[in-house]
Amino acid sequence: MKALDVLGLKKSFGGVTAVEDLTFSVEEFETVGIIGPNGAGKTTLFNLITGLYRPDSGKVLFFGQNLHGVPSFRLAHLGISRTFQNLRLFNSLTVLQNITAPMLGMHGYGIAPAIFRTHRYRATERAADKKGRMLLDFFSLSGKEEQLASSLPYGDQRRLELARALSIEPRLLLIDEPGAGMNPREIQDLLRTLRQVKEHFRLTIVVIEHQMGLIMNLSDRVMAMDFGEKIAEGTPSDVKKDRKVIEAYLGEELVC
Amino acid sequence: MNFFGSARRFLISSAIAYVILKALFLSGFLTGYVQQIILSSFIVILTSLGLNVIYGYTGQFSLGHAGFYGIGAYAAAFLGVHFKIDSVIAFIPVLFAGGAAAALIGFIVGVPILRLRDDFLAIATLGFGILVRVLLDNSDKFIEVLGGSRGFIGIPKLVNIDLVIGTTVFLLLITRNLIFSRYGLFWQCIKDDELASMVFGINSARMKLMAFTYGCFLAGIGGALYAYLYSFLHPSNFDFLKSIDFLIIVIVGGMGSITGTICVGFLWIAIIEGLRIALPPQVLELRWVLIPLMLIAVMMWKPYGFFARRESRLLGLGKES
Numbered sequence: 001m002k003a004l005d006v007l008g009l010k011k012s013f014g015g016v017t018a019v020e021d022l023t024f025s026v027e028e029f030e031t032v033g034i035i036g037p038n039g040a041g042k043t044t045l046f047n048l049i050t051g052l053y054r055p056d057s058g059k060v061l062f063f064g065q066n067l068h069g070v071p072s073f074r075l076a077h078l079g080i081s082r083t084f085q086n087l088r089l090f091n092s093l094t095v096l097q098n099i100t101a102p103m104l105g106m107h108g109y110g111i112a113p114a115i116f117r118t119h120r121y122r123a124t125e126r127a128a129d130k131k132g133r134m135l136l137d138f139f140s141l142s143g144k145e146e147q148l149a150s151s152l153p154y155g156d157q158r159r160l161e162l163a164r165a166l167s168i169e170p171r172l173l174l175i176d177e178p179g180a181g182m183n184p185r186e187i188q189d190l191l192r193t194l195r196q197v198k199e200h201f202r203l204t205i206v207v208i209e210h211q212m213g214l215i216m217n218l219s220d221r222v223m224a225m226d227f228g229e230k231i232a233e234g235t236p237s238d239v240k241k242d243r244k245v246i247e248a249y250l251g252e253e254l255v256c
Numbered sequence: 257m258n259f260f261g262s263a264r265r266f267l268i269s270s271a272i273a274y275v276i277l278k279a280l281f282l283s284g285f286l287t288g289y290v291q292q293i294i295l296s297s298f299i300v301i302l303t304s305l306g307l308n309v310i311y312g313y314t315g316q317f318s319l320g321h322a323g324f325y326g327i328g329a330y331a332a333a334f335l336g337v338h339f340k341i342d343s344v345i346a347f348i349p350v351l352f353a354g355g356a357a358a359a360l361i362g363f364i365v366g367v368p369i370l371r372l373r374d375d376f377l378a379i380a381t382l383g384f385g386i387l388v389r390v391l392l393d394n395s396d397k398f399i400e401v402l403g404g405s406r407g408f409i410g411i412p413k414l415v416n417i418d419l420v421i422g423t424t425v426f427l428l429l430i431t432r433n434l435i436f437s438r439y440g441l442f443w444q445c446i447k448d449d450e451l452a453s454m455v456f457g458i459n460s461a462r463m464k465l466m467a468f469t470y471g472c473f474l475a476g477i478g479g480a481l482y483a484y485l486y487s488f489l490h491p492s493n494f495d496f497l498k499s500i501d502f503l504i505i506v507i508v509g510g511m512g513s514i515t516g517t518i519c520v521g522f523l524w525i526a527i528i529e530g531l532r533i534a535l536p537p538q539v540l541e542l543r544w545v546l547i548p549l550m551l552i553a554v555m556m557w558k559p560y561g562f563f564a565r566r567e568s569r570l571l572g573l574g575k576e577s
Binding site (some may be wrong): 004026050052072073074076081082084089091092093097100101102104105106108109111114115116117119124125156164167168220255 | 259262430434437438439441442444446447448449451452453455456457458459460512531557559
């Protein structure tokens with residue numbers, strides 16, 4: 001079953017084409033890596049899938065359902081989640097609240113139970129609290145539940161961003177440059193974490209990354225983009241050797 | 257019941273405050289004028305709390321809060337006079353009707369303008385505030401009894417200490433419960449990062465509208481109490497400068513702190529009225545030099561307000577108590 005089916009997707013900003021007639025698909029439980037130089041349209045693609053941008057043409061199908069015109073917040077309820085390249089945590093909330101807020105958005109209670117603190121309010125809050133703590137534990141963030149998200153060191157913030165993305169129990173997870181700003185050691189830790197995520201949560205993953213080592217280790221399949229177009233697709237080792245991919249990264253003359 | 261069970265400490269501290277004030281009022285130690293000032297501070301606190309929900313928690317910068325305060329006041333006054341209300345019990349539905357009127361207008365206005373962000377929203381709400389003021393100035397042209405720029409006279413004086421404190425405690429408790437529920441959490445998510453909150457399943461348009469409508473409801477209740485405390489309304493009491501008063505209380509108290517709004521609400525009234533007594537009449541207007549200087553000092557010393565985002569455990573305003 002195809003989890004994600006992108007058909008002829010196009011998006012331009014003024015005269016600049018960010019995504020040009022892009023078609024690709026992702027099978028359920030598959031991990032697909034997307035590589036490409038800066039400005040290749042990778043993040044734009046994520047923004048199109050998560051409804052933050054409207055495509056000029058083409059469509060995105062999620063388990064066969066056309067996502068055209070579906071507002072962002074509803075996509076989360078359908079099972080699409082993501083992380084952001086430049087962290088976008090809820091900085092004035094605690095670490096735990098960063099996780100429980102999306103959870104309570106999925107399974108909540110009405111206004112009356114909130115005002116009168118009914119049994120339903122208590123039970124739902126307690127369940128989110130418990131699940132949130134378990135999730136934080138999985139990402140080695142336990143003990144930091146009550147700290148402000150903004151007070152965490154960078155590496156912890158990155159892990160919290162991942163934990164938050166998983167808090168809504170998505171079927172499709174889009175990870176945008178998880179290794180941005182990390183040193184090789186931290187990249188190794190990140191790879192381990194991402195592998196654990198892949199094993200523990202049965203989901204479909206699309207990951208954008210510049211770190212070749214990470215992409216090659218994690219992905220079942222890799223797609224390379226340049227100037228908004230798909231220039232190669234296949235197993236990690238095939239894509240790595242692809243002439244067009246090397247050209248895109250190193251320039252034409254160097255290849256000859 | 258959980259509603260009261262989770263608020264034991266808050267209800268106890270409220271009861272103590274009530275007993276002390278009631279004793280002071282009955283002792284004859286306070287003049288009617290001072291009593292009126294004390295009651296008016298509760299009204300200011302309720303209204304500012306509404307703005308704190310809108311701006312402090314949800315981050316929607318509103319400069320038109322006094323407009324909703326005025327709508328509540330005029331709506332309640334009109335209903336009371338129209339139906340010849342003359343008892344405190346009969347006033348209670350009128351009080352909530354005043355809140356409902358402000359909430360309804362807040363909802364209708366909120367649908368289009370809450371799409372705007374930051375400065376743009378500030379300008380739109382500022383425009384709304386001015387619009388209300390102009391409408392009230394000319395209100396006698398369509399409904400004679402509202403009095404227009406001459407003011408609305410003949411409102412029965414039905415507000416007493418029991419009603420003011422009862423209403424304040426009840427609405428404070430509801431507000432606290434909302435803020436510490438998932439709704440309050442969503443409001444704060446939207447304030448931090450609206451885009452991320454949408455991606456994580458929060459219907460931000462709806463949540464902003466809810467916060468705005470509820471904040472306007474509190475302003476409307478405040479306005480309705482005001483009308484029946486002073487028994488006279490004038491459009492100049494609901495103009496742009498009044499909105500700034502509420503804004504100052506929210507910011508100085510702490511955006512996102514109920515405790516801050518309460519403490520600074522009292523402090524604000526105490527300073528304004530205290531200076532009226534302390535300063536000799538010929539230099540009374542020096543108040544408006546001293547107060548801004550104090551504000552500058554406070555903002556340099558405590559840029560996030562006195563309570564930042566903290567709540568007092570003593571008053572029982574935290575999540576549980």
